[in-house]
Amino acid sequence: MSNKTAAIIGGGVIGGGWAARFLLNGWNVRVYDLADDAERKINEMLDNARGSLPQLADVKMPPEGALSFVADVKSAVENADWIQESVPERIEIKHSVFKEIQNHAPESAVLGSSTSGYKPSVLQQGATRPGQILVAHPFNPVYLLPLVEVVAGAETDPAVVDRACEILTLIGMKPLKVRKEIDAHIADRFLEAVWREGLWLIKDGVATTEEIDDAIRYGFGLRWAQMGLFETYRVAGGEAGMAHFIAQFGPCLQWPWTKLMDVPELTDELVDTIATQSDEQSGMHSIRELERIRDNNLVAIMRGLKQTDWGAGQLLNEHDQRMKDAT
Amino acid sequence: MSNKTAAIIGGGVIGGGWAARFLLNGWNVRVYDLADDAERKINEMLDNARGSLPQLADVKMPPEGALSFVADVKSAVENADWIQESVPERIEIKHSVFKEIQNHAPESAVLGSSTSGYKPSVLQQGATRPGQILVAHPFNPVYLLPLVEVVAGAETDPAVVDRACEILTLIGMKPLKVRKEIDAHIADRFLEAVWREGLWLIKDGVATTEEIDDAIRYGFGLRWAQMGLFETYRVAGGEAGMAHFIAQFGPCLQWPWTKLMDVPELTDELVDTIATQSDEQSGMHSIRELERIRDNNLVAIMRGLKQTDWGAGQLLNEHDQRMKDAT
Numbered sequence: 001m002s003n004k005t006a007a008i009i010g011g012g013v014i015g016g017g018w019a020a021r022f023l024l025n026g027w028n029v030r031v032y033d034l035a036d037d038a039e040r041k042i043n044e045m046l047d048n049a050r051g052s053l054p055q056l057a058d059v060k061m062p063p064e065g066a067l068s069f070v071a072d073v074k075s076a077v078e079n080a081d082w083i084q085e086s087v088p089e090r091i092e093i094k095h096s097v098f099k100e101i102q103n104h105a106p107e108s109a110v111l112g113s114s115t116s117g118y119k120p121s122v123l124q125q126g127a128t129r130p131g132q133i134l135v136a137h138p139f140n141p142v143y144l145l146p147l148v149e150v151v152a153g154a155e156t157d158p159a160v161v162d163r164a165c166e167i168l169t170l171i172g173m174k175p176l177k178v179r180k181e182i183d184a185h186i187a188d189r190f191l192e193a194v195w196r197e198g199l200w201l202i203k204d205g206v207a208t209t210e211e212i213d214d215a216i217r218y219g220f221g222l223r224w225a226q227m228g229l230f231e232t233y234r235v236a237g238g239e240a241g242m243a244h245f246i247a248q249f250g251p252c253l254q255w256p257w258t259k260l261m262d263v264p265e266l267t268d269e270l271v272d273t274i275a276t277q278s279d280e281q282s283g284m285h286s287i288r289e290l291e292r293i294r295d296n297n298l299v300a301i302m303r304g305l306k307q308t309d310w311g312a313g314q315l316l317n318e319h320d321q322r323m324k325d326a327t
Numbered sequence: 328m329s330n331k332t333a334a335i336i337g338g339g340v341i342g343g344g345w346a347a348r349f350l351l352n353g354w355n356v357r358v359y360d361l362a363d364d365a366e367r368k369i370n371e372m373l374d375n376a377r378g379s380l381p382q383l384a385d386v387k388m389p390p391e392g393a394l395s396f397v398a399d400v401k402s403a404v405e406n407a408d409w410i411q412e413s414v415p416e417r418i419e420i421k422h423s424v425f426k427e428i429q430n431h432a433p434e435s436a437v438l439g440s441s442t443s444g445y446k447p448s449v450l451q452q453g454a455t456r457p458g459q460i461l462v463a464h465p466f467n468p469v470y471l472l473p474l475v476e477v478v479a480g481a482e483t484d485p486a487v488v489d490r491a492c493e494i495l496t497l498i499g500m501k502p503l504k505v506r507k508e509i510d511a512h513i514a515d516r517f518l519e520a521v522w523r524e525g526l527w528l529i530k531d532g533v534a535t536t537e538e539i540d541d542a543i544r545y546g547f548g549l550r551w552a553q554m555g556l557f558e559t560y561r562v563a564g565g566e567a568g569m570a571h572f573i574a575q576f577g578p579c580l581q582w583p584w585t586k587l588m589d590v591p592e593l594t595d596e597l598v599d600t601i602a603t604q605s606d607e608q609s610g611m612h613s614i615r616e617l618e619r620i621r622d623n624n625l626v627a628i629m630r631g632l633k634q635t636d637w638g639a640g641q642l643l644n645e646h647d648q649r650m651k652d653a654t
Binding site: 013052055056057058059139140141144145146147149169172174176178179180182186187189190191193194195196197198201204205206207209210211212213214215216217218219220221222223224225226227228229230231235236293294296297298299300301302303304305306307308310311313316319320324 | 340379382383384385386466467468471472473474476496499501503505506507509513514516517518520521522523524525528531532533534536537538539540541542543544545546547548549550551552553554555556557558562563620621623624625626627628629630631632633634635637638640643646647651
């Protein structure tokens with residue numbers, strides 16, 4: 001992977017995270033950012049990344065690539081293999097940056113956008129080389145979290161999508177090919193729903209930010225670090241399976257639980273689609289096996305957190321101490 | 328904690344999880360359930376709990392309590408210290424079960440309900456001893472996940488709430504006192520919002536159950552195992568802080584990102600409330616410190632998952648192997 005170069009256009013929290021991810025995986029990185037303090041901030045982020053990302057590996061990381069800060073888009077993107085745009089979420093800025101990128105980028109480069117909201121087809125409007133443009137939406141901190149949503153627009157070359165996924169895998173990420181363009185892709189739609197509900201709970205005086213965070217990190221947050229929504233519910237449904245779970249809990253969607261009440265109709269077809277997809281995803285394991293896998297994962301996560309003495313880990317340490325004191 | 332007795336009324340996935348949690352923490356447990364296979368299922372769940380919960384402790388667990396299955400509510404609740412109702416979510420069943428419980432329970436017992444939807448004041452309708460009744464809503468698997476939402480109704484005795492929280496802490500849980508009754512309490516309102524959005528994504532053909540689960544477990548699920556929504560965003564906001572984050576991302580709530588569009592108005596007052604609460608929660612740490620804490624936690628979680636070779640851990644192992652193969 002040596003001798004590869006990534007051009008980072010926009011070096012904020014997301015662009016800087018991309019820079020660290022590429023650098024520590026042996027890529028050379030050229031950063032273009034308008035802000036005076038971009039270099040300082042990225043170097044601080046790099047210190048964090050150097051202290052954490054290598055701990056995830058049981059083998060030696062490749063030698064770090066060379067990092068440089070450049071004065072214009074042209075200098076960043078020339079001869080680059082991957083060009084990643086992480087500028088503010090305003091379409092006129094994105095379009096202007098992509099225009100400049102296309103003027104100077106190699107035809108072999110992947111042109112990725114970190115946009116959390118725009119569809120790739122919107123980014124491609126007016127593009128001279130739309131085939132190279134796709135969304136590669138990462139999650140903060142980019143140097144640690146594996147997920148990247150990879151979304152092709154109407155004019156994206158499928159070969160570019162494949163190459164993008166291959167490269168992302170090589171730098172330790174989990175590319176998730178999104179099958180249909182949609183505003184905000186997938187994950188941020190959930191974050192949006194949760195964020196909005198959180199705002200309501202605070203506005204209505206039901207919970208504080210800390211209480212909401214505790215409700216997440218001592219409960220379903222621990223589940224979601226290893227299984228997602230559907231696999232978790234599959235296990236919860238027990239031996240009767242996913243269709244049973246939906247039959248049991250589906251109607252709750254018509255209760256006045258959240259502030260926002262427009263719900264999809266739970267037709268037989270939709271229930272069947274979900275049950276079938278869940279079978280395809282997890283049907284190779286029995287419920288018992290899935291429970292054991294889940295439990296082993298939860299133990300592993302929480303044992304890890306004991307060592308950092310944080311959240312659930314701190315709670316366990318305090319509980320240990322209490323049990324020690326009691327004997 | 329020896330010689331304490333818990334009565335478990337309803338021994339399904341939740342009631343069985345409560346039974347395991349109490350038993351392994353040295354309590355005697357009496358289970359009442361109508362189903363023929365409740366005993367078999369609870370014993371299977373106990374096997375899982377015995378194989379996992381003790382691994383979270385660095386000290387010896389207390390000797391297991393005695394488990395018995397009884398034929399009626401009366402035999403279960405007599406002389407019990409904690410009585411936990413986990414019967415189906417239908418109010419007429421809940422009311423009938425609570426009536427029977429109150430006929431035979433000691434006046435000193437905590438009468439907890441596992442309800443995920445009903446307010447405690449609704450459970451207290453027609454109660455003869457409403458002061459003992461509260462919601463103690465746990466999360467599956469109850470023997471591993473720490474969170475319990477503790478909700479008092481209008482007539483709940485505050486001393487009972489305090490005793491409940493004390494007992495829950497002693498059996499290794501994290502009681503979260505919910506400050507205001509609300510349908511579905513706190514955590515399930517988020518799960519409800521996410522569940523509904525997930526159904527839309529599937530219905531519209533945007534993502535499969537597996538893709539949705541991957542979007543969660545390789546991304547924000549890893550974050551939420553250690554920090555929640557607001558502390559995570561606080562860190563993401565960087566040096567400018569929480570108010571800056573809300574100013575930057577708040578408007579996104581008016582974009583057509585989710586299917587459900589009724590949003591709270593982001594008044595200055597609301598922004599200020601959130602920023603203030605966030606300060607109180609996390610202001611003792613600098614952003615830099617919080618980043619390091621977060622990174623250490625994420626490393627700990629993912630190192631743990633490497634040992635179970637699941638999700639992000641499996642990904643890292645495969646990446647290790649790939650890097651090994653490349654050298």
